[in-house]
Structure formats: C-alpha cells, structure tokens
Amino acid sequence: MKLHYHVTGHGHPLVILHGLFGSGDNFYTLSKFFGEKFKVYAVDQRNHGRSPHSDVFNYKTMAEDLYNLLVHEGITSTHLLGHSMGGKTAMRFAFDYTEMVDKLIVVDIAPKEYLPQHDRIFDALFALNLDEYKTRAELDSALAERIQEYAVRQLLLKNVSRDDSGAFEWKIDVRSIHKNYDNVNAAIVSGRPFNKPALFMRGEKSGYILDQDLPGIQAMFPQARIVTIEGAGHWVHAEAPQKFAERVMEFLSWD
Numbered sequence: 001m002k003l004h005y006h007v008t009g010h011g012h013p014l015v016i017l018h019g020l021f022g023s024g025d026n027f028y029t030l031s032k033f034f035g036e037k038f039k040v041y042a043v044d045q046r047n048h049g050r051s052p053h054s055d056v057f058n059y060k061t062m063a064e065d066l067y068n069l070l071v072h073e074g075i076t077s078t079h080l081l082g083h084s085m086g087g088k089t090a091m092r093f094a095f096d097y098t099e100m101v102d103k104l105i106v107v108d109i110a111p112k113e114y115l116p117q118h119d120r121i122f123d124a125l126f127a128l129n130l131d132e133y134k135t136r137a138e139l140d141s142a143l144a145e146r147i148q149e150y151a152v153r154q155l156l157l158k159n160v161s162r163d164d165s166g167a168f169e170w171k172i173d174v175r176s177i178h179k180n181y182d183n184v185n186a187a188i189v190s191g192r193p194f195n196k197p198a199l200f201m202r203g204e205k206s207g208y209i210l211d212q213d214l215p216g217i218q219a220m221f222p223q224a225r226i227v228t229i230e231g232a233g234h235w236v237h238a239e240a241p242q243k244f245a246e247r248v249m250e251f252l253s254w255d
Contacts, residue, residue, distance in 0.1 A: 011040050019083045022048065045085075047173040079103045080133070090205070091188045095190040104194065108235075188220075
C-alpha cells in the first residue's frame, strides 16, 4: 500500500504519525516548524486522510506500510514521532525495524491494551448520512446532537471532503476502522526492548498514560524519558503546541 504523505523542510528525516480519526494535516503548522531543522514526513496512515482504504487494519500492517514508504524514499534511518494510535504504530515499527529508528517520540499513549472508548464517536459517524447535507455548518449541527465538544467535531469533520459532483464523502474508512477497532486498542508487545533514545510525552489532564504505566514503559523502552505537559489533555500537540514543540526539539538535539 502506498501511503499519502506531505514533505516539509530539509535535513535528517522526521516522520510524524497521526492518531485515530486524524491525518498528517493535524501536524501542518508543527511540520513547518520542525521543517526548519528536519525533513518532515507527515503521513496519512491507511484508512485515514488521502491514503488507501483496506479491510486489514492492525499495527503490524501499519508498521509495514511505513517501512515500504521509507524504502521508497530511500530513507535508511529516521526520527519517528507518533500520537495516540500513531504512537502505537511507531512503537511497533521501532521493535520490528529497530535499525531504521534513531529516536522515538510517543505522544500520550502507552504500549498497553486500552478499553473501548470511542463508541459514541462511531455511533455519531454511522448516524450521519452525508447525502442529506449541503454545507459543513449543517454537518456540524447534525454532529452536535451526539458530539457536544466543538474540537472533537472539527477533528471529525476534517475527514469529510467533496467528490467530483460536489457531494460530501468520507475520506476515512469508517466501516473498516470500526470493524478492526479491537486492533486499535491492542497492546504492543515485543520479546526484546527498544534500546535507543525514546521520549514519552503525556498531557497532564489526560488519562492515557497513568503513573502505574511507567514501569512497563521503562521495561520495554529502557532509555525512555517521561515528560508531562502541563495544562494539556490527550491532544498535547494541539492544546500546548509551543511546549510540545520545545520538548520535541530539546529531545532531538540531545546526543
């Protein structure tokens, strides 16, 4: 599968992987900032953004997708940053293709299995008949009946585009993502640790990385540094972009 990606800047490669229901566009501004020092690849993972859809949707396959992208680009080593679902893809890639990862950054996700917590979003998406609406304001109003949080609605509506006739259509493969949702929540396991520099960033107001998760992270990533971003929730890069960017650049500049 040939993934869609956007390239910004020059220098050593830095690959960015978005979270569930996201796309590489979520990191548009940060990609330009990081592009001052690195050649940034903002990737759409399969079933997201402008990348192809597939009924096969798991971390092993998504890590293989990334491997094929890097080979196509002639990249033999890269820094790798992933948020949430993208963080799990990054962890799996780091275990499967260790020699290709210089430094690993995982944003607000642990390698553990998570309980389902997106049922409300799936219900809202399946209830939304795109053919009934002419404007994005109408879509937003319809989503608001089930999704009260404006920021969440805006994230979801970024997955809507128009076809050649001007009608709305989904860019994400909602059906496949829902069908494989257990795979999204699955733990990342490995028979050996990742013994290269790693940074785990969590939002102070998020519950995705708990204190009791830290020993497990350190066991799998012995060189991991754990950083908490004050005032941020799960969407650390969007809620505290300056602090997030500073922490990332500090980590990537360390020897």
